[in-house]
Amino acid sequence: xxxxxxxxxxxxxxxxxxxxxxxxxxxxxxxxxxxxxxxxxxxxxxxxxxxxxxxxxxxxxxxxxxxxxxxxxxxxxxxxxxxxxxxxxxxxxxxxxxxxxxxxxxxxxxxxxxxxxxxxxxxxxxxxxxxxxxxxxxxxxxxxxxxxxxxxxxxxxxxxxxxxxxxxxxxxxxxxxxxxxxxxxxxxxxxxxxxxxxxxxxxxxxxxxxxxxxxxxxxxxxxxxxxxxxxxxxxxxxxxxxxxxxxxxxxxxxxxxxxxxxxxxxxxxxxxxxxxxxxxxxxxxxxxxxxxxxxxxxxxxxxxxxxxxxxxxxxxxxxxxxxxxxxxxxxxxxxxxxxxxxxxxxxxxxxxxxxxxxxxxxxxxxxxxxxxxxxxxxxxxxxxxxxxxxxxxxxxxxxxxxxxxxxxxxxxxxxxxxxxxxxxxxxxxxxxxxxxxxxxxxxxxxxxxxxxxxxxxxxxxxxxxxxxxxxxxxxxxxxxxxxxxxxxxxxxxxxxxxxxxxxxxxxxxxxxxxxxxxxxxxx
Amino acid sequence: xxxxxxxxxxxxxxxxxxxxxxxxxxxxxxxxxxxxxxxxxxxxxxxxxxxxxxxxxxxxxxxxxxxxxxxxxxxxxxxxxxxxxxxxxxxxxxxxxxxxxxxxxxxxxxxxxxxxxxxxxxxxxxxxxxxxxxxxxxxxxxxxxxxxxxxxxxxxxxxxxxxxxxxxxxxxxxxxxxxxxxxxxxxxxxxxxxxxxxxxxxxxxxxxxxxxxxxxxxxxxxxxxxxxxxxxxxxxxxxxxxxxxxxxxxxxxxx
Numbered sequence: 146x147x148x149x150x151x152x153x154x155x156x157x158x159x160x161x162x163x164x165x166x167x168x169x170x171x172x173x174x175x176x177x178x179x180x181x182x183x184x185x186x187x188x189x190x191x192x193x194x195x196x197x198x199x200x201x202x203x204x205x206x207x208x209x210x211x212x213x214x215x216x217x218x219x220x221x222x223x224x225x226x227x228x229x230x231x232x233x234x235x236x237x238x239x240x241x242x243x244x245x246x247x248x249x250x251x252x253x254x255x256x257x258x259x260x261x262x263x264x265x266x267x268x269x270x271x272x273x274x275x276x277x278x279x280x281x282x283x284x285x286x287x288x289x290x291x292x293x294x295x296x297x298x299x300x301x302x303x304x305x306x307x308x309x310x311x312x313x314x315x316x317x318x319x320x321x322x323x324x325x326x327x328x329x330x331x332x333x334x335x336x337x338x339x340x341x342x343x344x345x346x347x348x349x350x351x352x353x354x355x356x357x358x359x360x361x362x363x364x365x366x367x368x369x370x371x372x373x374x375x376x377x378x379x380x381x382x383x384x385x386x387x388x389x390x391x392x393x394x395x396x397x398x399x400x401x402x403x404x405x406x407x408x409x410x411x412x413x414x415x416x417x418x419x420x421x422x423x424x425x426x427x428x429x430x431x432x433x434x435x436x437x438x439x440x441x442x443x444x445x446x447x448x449x450x451x452x453x454x455x456x457x458x459x460x461x462x463x464x465x466x467x468x469x470x471x472x473x474x475x476x477x478x479x480x481x482x483x484x485x486x487x488x489x490x491x492x493x494x495x496x497x498x499x500x501x502x503x504x505x506x507x508x509x510x511x512x513x514x515x516x517x518x519x520x521x522x523x524x525x526x527x528x529x530x531x532x533x534x535x536x537x538x539x540x541x542x543x544x545x546x547x548x549x550x551x552x553x554x555x556x557x558x559x560x561x562x563x564x565x566x567x568x569x570x571x572x573x574x575x576x577x578x579x580x581x582x583x584x585x586x587x588x589x590x591x592x593x594x595x596x597x598x599x600x601x602x603x604x605x606x607x608x609x610x611x612x613x614x615x616x617x618x619x620x621x622x623x624x625x626x627x628x629x630x631x632x633x634x635x636x637x638x639x640x641x642x643x644x645x646x647x648x649x650x651x652x653x654x655x656x657x658x659x660x661x662x663x664x665x666x667x668x
Numbered sequence: 669x670x671x672x673x674x675x676x677x678x679x680x681x682x683x684x685x686x687x688x689x690x691x692x693x694x695x696x697x698x699x700x701x702x703x704x705x706x707x708x709x710x711x712x713x714x715x716x717x718x719x720x721x722x723x724x725x726x727x728x729x730x731x732x733x734x735x736x737x738x739x740x741x742x743x744x745x746x747x748x749x750x751x752x753x754x755x756x757x758x759x760x761x762x763x764x765x766x767x768x769x770x771x772x773x774x775x776x777x778x779x780x781x782x783x784x785x786x787x788x789x790x791x792x793x794x795x796x797x798x799x800x801x802x803x804x805x806x807x808x809x810x811x812x813x814x815x816x817x818x819x820x821x822x823x824x825x826x827x828x829x830x831x832x833x834x835x836x837x838x839x840x841x842x843x844x845x846x847x848x849x850x851x852x853x854x855x856x857x858x859x860x861x862x863x864x865x866x867x868x869x870x871x872x873x874x875x876x877x878x879x880x881x882x883x884x885x886x887x888x889x890x891x892x893x894x895x896x897x898x899x900x901x902x903x904x905x906x907x908x909x910x911x912x913x914x915x916x917x918x919x920x921x922x923x
Contacts, residue, residue, distance in 0.1 A: 151673075152673055152674065153673060153674045153675070154673045154674070154675040154677075157864075158676065159826065161693065161694075161696065161697040161766070161826075162676050162691065162693075162826065163676075164694060164696045164697065165676045165692070165693065165694035165696070165697070165812065166674060166675070166676045168694045168695065168696070168807060168812070169674045169675070169676060169694075169810075170674045172807065172808060172810075173674055175808070296700065297696060299700075300696040300697070300699050300700050301696060303699055303700075303703065304695065304696070304699050304803055307699075307798045307799065307803075308798070308799075308800050308803050308804075310797065310798050311796065311797035311798030311799060311800035311803075312796070312797070312800055313797070314796065314797030314798060315795065315796020315797040315800060316796065359804070359807075363695075363807060367696065378864075378867070379867060379868070380868070380872060381860075381861070381864055381865075381867075381868060381872065381876060383857075383860065384857055384860050384861050384864065384876060385876055385879065387853060387854060387856075387857030387860075388857060388861075388876060388879040388880045389879055390853075390854075391850070391854045391857065391880055391882075391883060392879055392880055392881070392882050392883070395848055395882035395883060396882050398848075
C-alpha cells in the first residue's frame with residue numbers, strides 16, 4: 146500500500162459524509178463490483194435455493210444470514226481500488242477462497258448480529274489479525290466510529306427492507322394468478338399453509354436477492370469509508386500524504402538546482418554552490434544570485450547572449466507576455482485656465498468673423514428648433530386625426546350606432562324598404578277595405594319594423610321573435626313610437642297567430658297614428 | 669489522477685465562472701431524515717385525528733369531520749415538505765435533526781417553485797413502491813439526487829461545518845519562518861498537523877515530522893519542534909502578546 150497512490154480524497158469528515166464517500170467509491174466501480182458479485186455470490190445462492198427448494202420461505206432468511214460472506218469480495222476490490230490498483234478479475238478470483246475462509250466462523254456466528262458489521266469488516270479482513278487481537282482492534286476503532294457505524298447500519302437496513310417491499314409491491318400485479326395471495330384465506334381463516342402459494346415465496350426470495358445485490362455493495366463501501374475516515378483521524382493520513390508530497394517537491398527542487406549549478410560552474414565550484422543553495426531561503430533568488438556572481442567573474446559582455454546564463458533566462462522569462470505589468474490609469478478632466486485665457490485672446494483677434502458666425506449659428510439653431518416643433522405638432526395632429534377616425538374602436542356600443550348590418554328578413558317577413566309600398570298606410574287601408582285583415586296588419590307591422598331597424602337602428606337581429614323586437618324597441622325607441630309599436634304588435638299577434646280580427650276602430654286608430662314618417666312629411 | 673479521486677464535495681461552476689463546492693448528502697442520511705419526518709407527520713395526523721373526532725362531530729356532524737380530516741391529511745402529505753423547504757431554514761424538521769438542508773444546485777436557497785416541483789415529484793420517486801426509484805436514482809447520481817431533485821435542480825447538503833474541538837495545549841516551540849516557500853496546500857497541512865497532533869501518539873508525531881526532513885533539516889524531536897515552530901509562525905509571524913498564551917494546537921506535548 147502506498148499512500149501516494151490513493152484515489153479518494155482524504156480529509157477528516159463527519160461520519161455521514163464518509164458514508165457518502167463510500168457510496169461514491171462504490172458508484173465509481175459499480176460495474177466491476179457487480180460482475181465479481183455475480184461470479185461469487187450467485188453460485189452460493191443457487192446452492193441455497195437447491196438445498197431449500199422444499200421450504201422457499203426460509204431462503205430470504207438464509208440469504209440474509211450469509212451476508213458477511215458476500216461482503217468480502219467487494220471489500221477486497223474497494224480496498225485495492227482506493228489505493229490505485231484495481232484488481233483484475235483473475236486476481237480476485239484467485240483470492241476468493243482465502244477471502245471467504247478468513248475469520249469465517251466468527252463472522253457467521255457471534256459477529257453476525259453486530260451492529261457495526263461493515264465498519265468492523267476492514268479490521269478483520271485487511272489488517273491480518275486473528276482471534277482475540279481482532280476483537281481488541283475492533284473495540285479500539287469502535288470508540289471513535291462505533292456509533293456512526295450503528296446508525297449507518299440502521300439506515301442501510303431500512304433502505305434494504307423498504308426497497309425490498311417496494312419491489313414486491315411494484316411487481317405483485319405482474320404475477321400470475323397462481324402465485325398471488327389468497328387474501329380471504331389469509332385474513333379470515335388465518336390459513337398460511339394454503340393461502341400463500343409457494344411461487345409467492347420464490348418470487349419474494351428473488352426480489353430479496355435483487356435488492357441485496359443492489360444495496361449491499363454500498364453498505365460495504367460505506368463501512369470501508371467509515372473505517373478509512375477513522376484511521377485518517379486517528380493517524381493523520383491526510384497530513385502524512387501532504388507531508389510526503391511536500392518532501393518530494395522540496396527534494397526534487399534541490400536536485401534540479403544541483404544539476405543547473407553543475408552545468409554552469411563546472412565541477413570545482415559545485416560544492417560551494419550547493420552550500421549556497423541550501424542556505425538561501427528562496428530557490429528563485431538562489432538562481433539570480435548565481436547568475437550575478439558569474440557575470441562578475443566573466444565580465445558582462447562575455448556571455449550576454451548565452452542562453453544558459455540564468456540572468457538572461459530570468460530576463461527572458463520576465464519579458465514574456467504573462468509578466469507584462471498592466472496599469473489602470475484614471476484621468477480627471479480639469480479646466481485649463483491658462484489655455485482658456487489664450488483662447489479668449491484668440492477670440493478677440495477675430496471678433497468680426499465670430500460675430501457673423503454667431504448670427505449664422507443662431508439662425509440655424511432656430512430653424513432646426515422650428516423644424517422639430519413642426520414635426521411634433523404634425524405627429525400630434527396625425528394622432529388626434531387617427532383617434533377620431535377610429536373612435537368607434539374606443540367608444541362603447543351605443544344603441545343608435547349598434548347593428549350596422551340590419552336584418553333583411555325577420556320572422557319570415559321581408560322588411561327591406563324596397564319590398565314595401567311607398568305609402569304603407571294607404572296600402573294597409575286598401576287591404577283592410579278589401580277584407581284582407583292579415584295583409585293590412587302585416588303591411589303596418591313590416592313597415593314599422595323596417596323603419597325601426599333601418600332608420601332608428603334598433604338592435605334587432607334576425608333571430609328575434611315579436612316579443613324580443615318589442616323589448617328592444619321599448620328599450621331603445623322614442624316614447625310615441627314605442628307605445629304605437631306595442632299596440633301594433635298586440636294587434637298583429639292577435640291577427641296572425643290567434644286569427645281573431647281586430648275591430649275597425651282599432652285598425653283606424655293604428656292607421657291614423659302611424660308615426661313612422663319623415664318629420665314634416667304627410668301621413 | 670486528481671480528477672479520478674472520489675470525493676463527497678461536488679464542485680459546481682456558476683454562470684459567472686465562480687466554482688463552488690457543495691457538501692452533498694447521500695441516501696443513508698437522507699433516509700434517516702425522511703424517517704424522522706414520516707414519524708412526525710404520522711404523529712401530527714394522529715393527534716389531529718383524536719382532537720377532531722373528539723370535538724367536531726357534535727358541532728358539524730360525522731361526515732363533515734371525516735371530510736375535513738381527509739383534507740387535512742392531504743395537505744400534510746403534499747405540503748409539509750414544501751412548507752418547510754421553501755421556508756427560511758430550507759429544511760424540514762427531520763432534515764434539521766440530521767443537520768441537512770435543501771439547496772438549489774447553484775448554492776442558493778430553493779424557491780417556492782423548486783420546492784413544489786421536487787416534492788410533487790415524490791410520486792415519481794415512489795414508483796413502483798416505497799421510493800424504490802428514488803433510492804436507486806440517489807445511489808447512482810453524482811450529487812445523490814432523486815428524480816424530483818434532478819427536475820427541480822436541487823440538492824440536499826450538509827447545513828453546517830461542525831466545529832473541530834481541539835484540546836487546549838500549551839506549545840513550547842519557538843516561532844520560526846519556514847526555510848522554503850510553501851504552497852497553500854502545504855501550509856494547510858502544517859496547520860492540520862498542529863491542530864490534530866494532540867490526538868496522536870508521540871511516535872506518530874515524530875514519524876510524521878520525519879517525513880518533512882527536507883523542510884525542517886533536523887531529525888527526531890528537534891525536527892518536530894522546528895515543524896511546530898513553522899506552523900506557529902504561519903498562524904502569526906510574530907508573537908504579539910507578551911507571555912506565551914495557551915494556543916490552540918500542540919507541540920512539545922509534555923504539559
